Each structure stands twice: as structure tokens, then as C-alpha cells.
Amino acid sequence: MRLVILGGGGFRVPLVHRALVAAGWVDELVLHDVAADRLARIRDVLVGGPRVTATTDLDEALRGADFVFSAIRVGGLAGRAADEGIAHAHGVLGQETAGAGGVAYGLRTVPVARDIARRIARLAPEAWTVNFTNPAGLVTEAMAEHLGPRVIGICDSPVGLCRRVAHALGLDADDDVTFDYSGLNHLGWLQGVHRDGEDLLPRLLADPEALGSFEEGRLFGVEWLQALGAIPNEYLHYYYDTREALGDDRGAFLLRQQQRFYDGEADWESTRLEREATYMKQERDSLDGGGYEHVALRLMHAIAFDTRETLILNVRNGSTLSCVDADAVVEVPCEVDGGGARPIAGRPLPDHAAGLVMSVKAVERLVLAGTRAAALKAFALHPLVDSVSTARSLLDAYVARHPELAYLS
Secondary structure (H helix, E strand, C coil), X not given: CEEEXXXXXXXXXXXXXXXXXXXXXXXXXXXXXXXXXXXXXXXXHCCCCCEEEEECCHHHHHCCCCEEEECCXXXXXXXXXXXXXXXXXXXXXXXXXXXXXXXXXXXXXXXXXXXXXXXXXXXXXXXXXXXXXXXXXXHHHHHHHHHHHHEEEXXXXXXXXXXXXXXXCCCXXXXXXXXXXXXXXXXXXXXXXXXXXXXXXXXXXXXXXXXXXXXXXXXXXXXXXHHXXXXXXXXXXXXXXXXXXXXXXXXXXXXXXXXXXXXXXXXXXXXXXXXXXXXXXXXXXXXXXXXXHHHHHHHHHHHHHCCCEEEEEEEECCCCCCCCCCCCEEEXXXXXXXXXXXXXXXXXXCHHHHHHHHHHHHHHHHHHHCXXXXXXXXXXXXXXXXXXXXXXXXXXXXXXXXXXXXXXX
């Protein structure tokens, strides 16, 4: 089985490789990256497991692929740091998937993702594409224009949330539990935890000590979770606590930290441990996302071997969420087998959540439109940007900083 990783010089690729070694059923791994030096540095870290080749030729990488993991970062971490810095200079949130930073990143990434999708459709039409590239829902929707249901987006945030909630309820991995989670990528809510026909979430919400025992409880506070009647994805912090989150400079930190690894000044393992120890440090005590590489391998195994899995994924909506149209990519539980992923309908979102989903999806659609007028509207209409004049200044600053945005000039 041939697995291709686009963005193969990325820092987290060794985590995927470790999972592949443990799984043992992938026999060929192809790493592709536009940066040959980063590709070589990551290739040197990988030991054992499937046969590994590395190339900067995208078409060569894609030919004969059974699965493609898309984990690109257009503009690199320097681009993310610039996105966040420009937003902060304008007094608005700059996180890479939320607010101005997310819009800028999407505008840079969508044209590249579309080109990749066209090439996959031409060179490996039977391949399944698993998209990790952020903003994951937006990029998956762009790639689906050419790949249809054969592209599926993943994120480890919902997995980590469900695991932490289950632990707080005293449940373990052997319990037959289903999670009622829905929304968009980095914009979802857990509204139910069902076992044997009973929803256990109200029990958790009624227990302040249990609510405060895990990251989301500490991040959002017991009173707010009880008021919501649901547990939000950690990224809702940027919407619910915008003022407190304005100083987030994660991109600049990662750029400085990972550059030491790529320059040969630090080994991969110590750099990874430092990264995890400081992950969202200002909001959370530890990193416990469940590992996106494990989610990806479970998805890949279910499709390749026609076994049944239930996973929270980014897929075409159909009729799953009534607040967005059928073609919108949403993040919901899905049944997965050899035929792909099919969304499972859950409880309708409450008005406040549905309104936010509709607003952010409208912004994503403007990013997909790919014109200057649409980009201006995307910045101005995002819930985390508060004025049209600020939006216009943001757009001009991003276009000036990023050569990839010349098409918006």
C-alpha cells in the first residue's frame, strides 16, 4: 500500500511514521515537500517501518498512490507568524484558523490545495485523500470541488475533547459510548454523551468538581459550560474570550523553536517535547489531543480493509446540519468503511451556535471565491474582525507581505 504525505518535510511527520511502524500494514511511504532541505532533515529522523522515499516532484509522488495525506503549510511557519503579527498590529485576533489569521491563511492555501486536488484527480483518481491542512474544513471543501467524497478532513481536537469528557465521567475505552458533536472545524460543540440510551452529559454539567477536572472546564469555566449546556471545542476560546486571547503569538514561538531543529541545532524528540509542553500554555495545562496521526490511521484502515469505524471528520454536510447547505463541509461523527465516510445526524445546534456556524461558513465561502472584493468581505464579516476599515487595512497588509496573495492585488 502506497501512502503519500504532502508536506513531508513537516515537523509532525515522524509522529505519522511512528504510527505506521506500529500498524505494520503500509509498505511504501512517499514524502513530498517543496523544500528539499526540510525533506532531507525529516527523512533522516525516520527509522524502520515501511520503505521511505522522498521527492520534490509532486507528480512523481502522486502516481500510484492509494492514500494521500495532505499536510502542507503554504508560506511555512514564517507565514503563520506574519499572519498573527499583522492581525495583532491591527488590534484583532490572529490565530491561524480563527479570525484574520485564518482568513489570510485560507486565501494563501486554497489555490494551492485546488491545484493539488486537480493533480490527484488526474494522476491517482482511485486514491483517498486525507486532509490535515488548516483551515481544515475550508481546505477540504476546496479540494472536494475536484475530488468529491474521496477527500476527508481530519482534526484531533474533537477526539481529545471526547476522550477528556469520557474520563471525567468515569468511562473507559471499552464502554460503548457515542458522542453528539457537531459544527465546523475548530468551531464545534459536544451536546451529548450517550450510553445504553442515556445521555450522560447532564450529569457532568451538574458536577462542578468533575467539570473543573479537565482542560475545557478550566479553559471556559464551570459557570459558562453550565450556561451553554454543552462542552465547546477548545478553539471556541477565541470566540468566547477574544480579549484574553489577543496576545496569542504561537506562530512566532513555533518558528523560533522548530528552526533550531531544521538548522541541526536540536534533535527532533527534544524539540517535540518542548513543543507539547508549551502547547496553548496560556489556556491549557497539557496537550491531550489524541494524536491526529492515530485518527488518520484509523480512517485509512477502515477504508482500506472495509472495517467499520465511527470517527468525527470533516465531510460534505448533506442534510446533517440544517443551518448550512448540502455542499458545506462540516465536522460531525461519521460511519466509515470501505465506501468512505457518511455523516451521522445529531441534535440540532442551538441558535447561538448555529448563527456562529452560518457566519463563519459564509466567510469560508468568500475565501473560496478568490477575488479581492470577496476577500475584503471575508475579513470584514468575520465575527472576530470589528470594522470594515480594519478589514481593508488587513487585506492590504497581507497582500503586501505574502507573494502568494498577488492574485488579490
